[in-house]
Amino acid sequence: MNSRFGKIQYSWYFISCIVWVLIMSAQWISFVKPIWYEETSVLVLDILIAAAAAEVVLPFRRWLKWGVKIAAVVLIHYWVLQNFNVLASDGPLLPVGIIRFISQVEPYIWFSLPAWGLFELAIRLSDYRGFILLFTGMNILAFAILDSFTSYYLWPQVAWTVFAGLSWLVCFHFRKYQMKYPQGWRHLRLYPFRVVTNIVIIFCCILLLGISMPEVSPLLTDPYSAWQNIQGNKYEKQDEPESKPQDSASGYSRDDSKLGGGFNFDFSTVMTVTSPKRTYWRGETRSFYTGTGWLSPSNPDDQRYKFGQNIGVNEPGSELGRKVKTERVEQTFVMAGKRTYPVLFGAYSISKINLLKEEERQKGPDAVWNWRDEFMAWNGFGLTQKHDGYPTTYKVVSQMPIIPLEELSKASYDSLYQGANLAKYTQLNAEFPDRVKQLAKKVTAEGKTPYEKMVLLQDYLKVNFNYTNTPDLSLKKHDDLVEGFLFDIKEGYCDYFSTSMVVMARSIGIPARWVKGFSSGHQNFEGPEHMNREPEGPYTVTNADAHSWAEVYFGEDYGWVTFEATPGFDLPLNVSQDKPAMAPVKPEVSTPVKKTPEPASKQEDSSSYIGWLAAALGTAIVIAAGYLAWKYRNALYYTLLRLRKGRELTSGEKIITETNRWLGHIRKWGFGREAHETLREVITRWKQDAPMLESSFNELLAQFEKAKYSPEQVNDQDWRKIQSMLQDITRTIKKIYS
Known part of the structure; x- marks a missing residue:
């Protein structure tokens, strides 16, 4: 094997093999990125890139090249884990530092070294057609099984793997042709564009054929369904109701008129929030239930808002309770992308917003304050230009209500709502199913006050229904979203739970509204000694943290109070310190958990490291490209001359x-x-x-x-x-x- 491998080193075929193996490896890294720690993904990717660069660029003998590789692997482990604050840098280097490094790096080498070894094995067996077919086939089969029997959507990874495998086989064919027929290979090089064009046409035909193939029901039953049938649990798939497509991604929705369906988690960062309080980052509210989703008619009383001015949170028209004290909380939002949103986010209840960038303030942005539902609608500025308008950095001042739970839990229905006009927040569609109302009455029967009834309703939804981002829609038999969830599907995600909480509360005469925005996100703690306190952040908020919840109105005395009915989510209420809380506050766990808080990592360090790494890799690529261009300058010159003449x-x-x-x-x-x-x-x-x-x-x-x-x-x-x-x-x- 070594002699055969030695013949292909530094050839065009060897370099192409490295490229195809890297592409396949990248698909696995993209798959495990939401599962692994961030430093693990960075570590594996860096090692593979370094190993590939060493094989292509370094003109050393094999033993010397392996020495450079091993040194690079050790340094990459040190740099990556140091920048993610996994390694402790105090103490002498010898011998304490070496011993500490070995002990702290040990959990990571079980991921990095096998990935490196598999990469080295793949490129060294690249001169065997059977290995290429086996390697590509195993990758495709693994992705197909994971896509079919888990909640992951992996067809992009399958497509890239198929492309890399086909390209690898094409290169292998030309390599064999070059070795067997050198004269014919020289003649073939006279027509590079014709050869490349034919290859591209064949690839496009294969991909178009795969895309355009009609969906066919499986001929074989998967093992789980076969086992269920043996147990007597017959499963017959019904026509899937029209709903949100299963291949949509998580994120802040624009249209809530038709909720339901399923989605895939998108863990890309939306924003970072610096705040002394952990809370939900509120966006919009919806008040009109259609049976399939929510609408929000425009409010004629909406007011134009001038940034920097105060919003009177305790003035007439404000929905904060008269008996509720407030706590001033400042939050700073830094948007990670260039997407424009219809609102500015903030903790309840917003009292002031400032844009922090001078150039954004000078453009004269336009915002509208919906004082009745208390959210800041964003009209933006300069929207004729792409990505122009939404602020990149802004500060929100909120007056967060401090709920007197003991007092609220004793307040009767008449004392809360006597003489109040509740029509807007008790609205239900004309075809609202009566059995949902009867279920709400049954669940809340033991509650003596509106607050007690809402706690019973919240706990019922959390305990009796399961969270999943891919509910089985084939089980749904009823058109109403809530009825189908409660009696048919019995599983779902936040939109199902929050909508059910709101409409069930309305069905027994308690005003409620539906709210959407983002949950808190996750923090990067500074060390084990800080695990029991709540730092100011920043909180990293991703598209996977997009969330919806319920707010219940307890009259002019107490205003709106948040309720969280979705399993796995717990928003701590801001309650009076001298009063007992409803239940012990648990740390928020989003479903599924992307990763536990990193033991000692700052997002700024991670971002700066990633930026440094990108710059270093870019510089290395430029240097390597310059070196290769200089080394093969004669061949490059004659290649360009041949292209200009159109012949060899x-x-x-x-x-x-x-x-x-x-x-x-x-x-x-x-x-x-x-x-x-x-x-x-x-x-x-x-x-x-x-x-x-x-x-x-x-x-x-x-x-x-x-x-x-x-x-x-x-x-x-x-x-x-x-x-x-x-x-x-x-x-x-x-x-x-x-």
């Missing part, structure tokens, strides 16, 4: 071209040529000035005139001989005249 140059043309290039190169040592002089004339003159080069000059002249004037055919051997001769003459001239 003959050996005679290469001799003439190379000689003319050489004549221009040696001018700097005093070997100039006048415009009227032929090569014979100038060499006759040079032999007088440099008699020690007379034999070399004579041989060069003979080969040049043979290529240009003689009918005798020159070949590639003559061309290579001229190249070597010109290099020898140049070295001699440099030695004598430099």
Whole structure:
């Protein structure tokens, strides 16, 4: 194997094999990125890139190259884990530092070293067709099984793996053709565009055929369904109701008129929030239930808002309770992307918003304060230009209500709602199913006050229904979203739970509204000693943290109170310190858990490290590209010349071209040529000035005139001989005249 591998090193085929294996490896890294710690993904990717770069760029012997690789792997482990604050940097290097490094890096090498070993094995077996087929097939099969029997959507990974595998086989075919028919390979190189065009057409036809194939029901039953059938649990798939597509991604929705369906988690960052309080980042509210989702008619009382002005949170018209004290909380939002949202986010209840960038303030943005539902609608500015308008950094001042739970839990229905107009927040569609109302009455029967009834309703939903981002829609038999969830599907995500909480509360006469935004996100703690306190953040909020919840109105005395009915989510209420809380506050756990808080990591360090790493990799790529361009400059020159002429140059043309290039190169040592002089004339003159080069000059002249004037055919051997001769003459001239 080593001898065969040695033959393909530094060839175009070897470099292409590295590229295809890297593409396949990248698909696995993208798959495990939401599951692994961030430093693990960065570590594996860096090691694979370093190993690939070492194979392509370093012109060392094999044992020396392996030494460089091992040193690079150790340094990458140290740099990555140091930048993610996994390694402790205090104490002497020897021997304490080495021992600590080995102990702390040990959990990570079980991921990084097997990935590196598999990469090295793959490129060393790349000269065997059977291995290429086996390697590609196992990757495709693994992705297909994970896609079919888990909640992951992995067809993009399958498509890239198929593309890399097909490209690898094409390169293998051409490599074998080159080795078996060298003359035919030289002829084939005369028509590069024709060959590439045919390959591209074949690939496009294969991909279009795969995309356009109709969906066919499976001929074989999967093992789980077969086992269920054996147990007597027959499963018959019904027509899937029309709903949100299963391949949509999580994120802040724009249209809530038709909720339901399923989605895939998108863990890309939306924003970071610095706040002394952990809470939900509120967006919009919805009040009109349609049976399939929510609508929010425009409020004619909406007010234009000038940034920096105060919003009167305790003035008439404000929905904060009269008996509720508030706590001033400042939050700073830094948006991670360029997406525009319909609102500005903030903790309840917003009292002021400031834009922090001068250029954004000067553009005169336009915002509308919906004082009745208490959210800041964003109209933006300059929206004729792409991505222009939504602020990148802004500060929100909120007056967070401090709920007197003991007092609220004793307040009766009449004392809370007597004389209040509750029509807007008790609205239900005309076809609202009566059995949902009866279920709500049954669940809350033991509650004596509205607050107690809402706690019973919240706990019922959390305990009796399961969270999933891919509910089985085939079980749904009823059109109403809540009825289908409660009696048919019995599983779902936040939209199902929050909507059910709101409409069930309304069905028993308690006003409620539906709210959407983002949950708190996750923090990067500074160390184990800080695990029991709540730092100011920043909180990293991703598209996977997009969330919806319920707010229940308890009259003018207490205002709106948040309820969280979705399993796995717990928003701590801001309650009076001298009053007992409803239940012990648990740390928020989003479903599924992307990763536990990192033991000692700051997002700023991670971001700066990633930026540094990107700059370093970019610099390395530029240096490597420059080195390769310089090393293979002659081959690159003749490739460009061939493309310009549209055909392969003959050996005679290469001799003439190379000689003319050489004549221009040696001018700097005093070997100039006048415009009227032929090569014979100038060499006759040079032999007088440099008699020690007379034999070399004579041989060069003979080969040049043979290529240009003689009918005798020159070949590639003559061309290579001229190249070597010109290099020898140049070295001699440099030695004598430099």
